[in-house]
Amino acid sequence: MAIHTDVTARDSQESVTLSIGALSKRTGVHLETVRYYENIGIMPAPPRSPAGHRRYDREHLKRLTFVKRSRELGFTLKEIRALLALVDGGDYTCGEVHELTVSHLHDVREKIADLQRLETTLAEISEQCADGTIPDCPFIETLFR
Amino acid sequence: MAIHTDVTARDSQESVTLSIGALSKRTGVHLETVRYYENIGIMPAPPRSPAGHRRYDREHLKRLTFVKRSRELGFTLKEIRALLALVDGGDYTCGEVHELTVSHLHDVREKIADLQRLETTLAEISEQCADGTIPDCPFIETLFR
DNA sequence: CTTGATCCCGTAGTTACTACGGGATGTAAT
DNA sequence: ATTACATCCCGTAGTAACTACGGGATCAAG
Known part of the structure; x- marks a missing residue:
């Protein structure tokens, strides 16, 4: 078509x-x-x-x-x-479309992997400093190192 | 500090x-x-x-x-x-940092969920049109509907 | 003292739009 | 026919977070 x-x-x-x-x-x-x-x-x-x-x-x-x-x-x-x-x-073929889609899929999977790594780190951080009134949060400390 | x-x-x-x-x-x-x-x-x-x-x-x-x-x-x-x-x-407290981190974590998790939905759809598509020489790819067809 | 690396600054380009402003039309009701 | 309001026009600028460019000054080494 x-x-x-x-x-x-x-x-x-x-x-x-x-x-x-x-x-x-x-x-x-x-x-x-x-x-x-x-x-x-x-x-x-x-x-x-x-x-x-x-x-x-x-x-x-x-x-x-x-x-x-x-x-x-x-x-x-x-x-x-x-x-x-x-x-x-x-005159496109399914294969050409496939190529573009696979390449895009690859990008999406990379982004997901990146974000999941972030998620892990952030979750750890937010556990560490969950209870709230302590000054000098350890998270902040690590960001300075 | x-x-x-x-x-x-x-x-x-x-x-x-x-x-x-x-x-x-x-x-x-x-x-x-x-x-x-x-x-x-x-x-x-x-x-x-x-x-x-x-x-x-x-x-x-x-x-x-x-x-x-x-x-x-x-x-x-x-x-x-x-x-x-x-x-x-x-004079920040751990709690304030926690709040920002949790909010950010929430955003990250949403992005991951979005991308995973995309991933599923794209993977389906790329399977459908894996074998390459057919013209009029079904994926393209669905995009027009 | 010369050469090449580094620094300065301001501006424009990137992605994919969204927002704004001021004026010209289109449409519907009276 | 007039009024009112929605819709349309266009160009420009703003968004996020930089990167690139150009042309000139300065620094450090040999």
Whole structure:
């Protein structure tokens, strides 16, 4: 499936147009963020109404949903650009997507490991100085060494 | 222990002075970061040599070490400011430190939980599209929905 | 006394947005 | 037709925590 699905003249609702506000509400992406995505080239510049208001169609809606989902999965905008480039090219394979995903998964696992190490240390600290009125907390002492 | 330990005239090495580069090497904090910390008030402005070069002493070294350690534990600069304010005040108690630490620990645990949810999803995805030459990857499909 | 390392400063770039301000439209009710 | 209010426009600046850059001064060693 290419990102630009065929919306032929035979389609039942052939010209869906959404204002930026409507698009924002449907996707849950902030209005300013939509404009931001346009500025940085992640979303294409949509046609404008005579007065200059942006008019979005179903393709825009799909693309923005894609971006939103990918962000929720923790992909950076840079990674999403790569994903979109594949998809826009139209001839991507599952393997290419797999590669990006695995690489991202690796990053996520590293972050988890880092945070778990932190968690352990912080938990130890907070046990050490749980009872509260002692001045000269040992935690503070260790931070100075 | 207050942050400003007494370095009396009787101390064996009474005037340690470090250039910004030396301080940077000893603490592992980038030189530019040291200046940055000075700009934002986390490190005090040190005295200068006649030519205007910064001269640091043991107190600076201790403070910067403190900041470095705290950063490594994932505290934000804002949190570190709070910690330093307690310490600078000199009359902090273990309980106050405990509070900040527990709050931070809570944040860390939330982040871990978030990332673990991500990890699960990403692992599922990468299994689904592991074998590589199929076009129209199912993962991409789901992102469009 | 020359060479190379180090230092100075201010500014801009990074990531992914969010917020602001002031003016122009769109839409609905009267 | 007018009024009122929501929505839209744009560009700029702010957020966190730095990093990088550029061009000039100074220091330390040989």
